[in-house]
Amino acid sequence: MKLFWPLHKSFDEALDDFQKTPLNQPFEEQIIDFTQALSKRLVRIKKQPEIVALGYWLRKANIKQMQKIFEKQHENSIIQARGTVFHIAPSNVDTIFVYSWMLSLLVGNRNIIRISSKEQNGLNILLQSILEELSKPEFKVIAQQTIICTYKYEETMTAQISTICHTRVIWGGDATVEAIRKVPLAPLANELTFPDRFSLAILNSEAVIALNEKALEELARQFYNDVFWFDQMACSSPRLLIWTGKQQEEARVHFWSAFEKVIRIKAYDLLAATQVLKFTTVLQLAAEKKVHHVNHDVYFSRVKFQQIESSVRELHCGGGLFYEFDVTDLVDVIPIICDKDQTLTYFGIEHQQLISFIKAVQSRGVDRIVPIGQALDFDGIWDGQNFFTSFTRAIVIK
Template sequence: MKLFWPKNTEFEVALEQLSTQIPYQPFDEVVVDFTQVLSKRFLRLREKPEVVALGFWLRKANIKSLQTDFLQGGAEKIVRARGTVFHIAPSNVDTIFVYSWMLSLLAGNRNVIRISSKEQNGLTALMQIIVEELANAEFEKIAKQTIICTYGHDENATAVISEACHTRVIWGGDETIRTIRKVPLAPFANELAFPDRFSLVVLNSDTVSEIDDVQLDNLLEKFYNDVFWFDQMACSSPRLVTWCGDNKTAIHRFWMAFQQKIHQKQFKVMAATQVLKYTTSLMLATEREVEKLELSKYFSRVVFADLSADVRERHCGGGLFYEFHVKKLSNLADVLTDKDQTLTYYGFDREELQELVDTISTRGIDRIVPIGKALDFSGVWDGQNFLTSFTREVVII
């Protein structure tokens, strides 16, 4: 067990001290001030766009918007923190634990954060800022209510924290969640789990055909960010590209321009990722549902005539695009599964998107956002409202 915070303290002692701290009330001014200090510092890390995005999310206007939405339930209600929240962070998105932690902190909770033991790009800079601010005397109380640690596959440590917490948040793959769920929670604790998800984008090919080169470049800039910020491995990064309509000229133009966009960005694909992408593409090409395979330097396109549920499990990221065509948007509902999370779109109005939602018979699709917004975090994720789950209502009659 390695503790990033608190420093020079044994974990057992830190956990015992944590439990004696009185939680904040939701949206305490000190907590809001803490978010603003972090926001300003994260925004300076311009070479790390995912950290800048986190800093932008933490800006005061957004925090106040979260507070306004939270208080809409009525001023008469008495809402308090649940107590201690245990966050288990994933290895593929190194900023996600901060979003989860900040929302829990805004709800007033004490927090234990287990970050991945796998080294992540940007994590060192991120942790340095966090630890420096926790050491700031202005935020002493927050520091006393925070433990940030990392450890390997230690069921004992997970069991100790799970028994002490009032909410457990699991970010990870399906197998990770199954494993952790074998570790019991205290009977009064609740749990939020965020398993493997799959995301897609849908474009109206006729609309794409009508835009000029400047508009296309702007669209592809946003699409690039959605795909490659986390090497297509974030749960909300689009892996399936669905075309509504069959304007072949527009589709060809889109992909040719996207290739140029990636080249302009000087995106570098690791050799191991490139090999995995090629071998996965070639293996998929043997399936009878695959109509076409196109390999290029930066990405691979696998065009499907039909899309089975199990094909989602074979996606490897790194610029592998499944491709599918529908005559109209509502037809997309036929291939959606429980695993599908975020749908980014271009060329559709709200009425068409609402019609699609009304047609879906599975658990699939929790977010529908414009291209460029796939990785934007919000207080509601996978259909779950964090601030509601991180608080409890006290009734006085």
């Protein structure tokens, strides 16, 4: 066990003091002040765009909009924090725990955050910024309501925290969720799980062809942001590209050429180990009968399928590997959607088409449909679950 916050205490001492700390009311000013101080600090970390994005999400205008929606939805209700929320962060997206922590904090909860023990440069910078803000006298109350720690997945620590929390949030792969679910929760506690998911993008070929050079470059840049901020390992980063329309081959040439130019400009650097894994994955896929064509390059690899089955999702390794699949119309995508599919990014598809499409999907799949460039944007609903609802309780008085 390593305790990042509070400082100079054992975990047992910190936990004892933590449990004695009162809860806040939703959207108290001191909480909003803390989010703004953190926002101003994070937007200056220009070398980590995912941290900048987090800082931008925390800006006052966005927080106030959340407050407005929350208060409107509950104007005739009494809503209180649930109590203690236990956040278990993943190792592949080092900013995600802050989103669920902030949403929980905004509605008044105490929070225990278990961050990954994996060394991550982005996490070190982010964590240092958080600790410095928690150390300020004006945020003493929030500091008393916060524990940040890391430990190997020792069941005793997870069990100890799980017995006293009122909500448990698990970010991680299927194996992580399965393992932690074996650890009992208190009888009145609820749980949010965010296991392995798979995301895809749909592009209309005619719309891509119609773009001028500047607009095409912007589309490629937005796609780059969706994919490479977390080396394509974020659950919402597109891994399968589906082409619709009648000019698919021409559109493909235009799009991938523009995308490669953006990668060169960004000077994207992929770890050697990831390069090797991607190459071996491509070789494995090339032997599949349902694979039509394979294109392997330094920056990214493309595997075109004649047929997409749910099992190929498990083979994807990230790092710039793209599956491709052609359909005539959007409705032809419906049979390949499965429960694991999370985010659908799109370009050149009409809004009404998207509504008709999602109403026709019969599987559990697809919880978000957003334009290309917004795959990593976070809000209060994720994987179809409303954080504010899960982090609060409604009091009935008659």
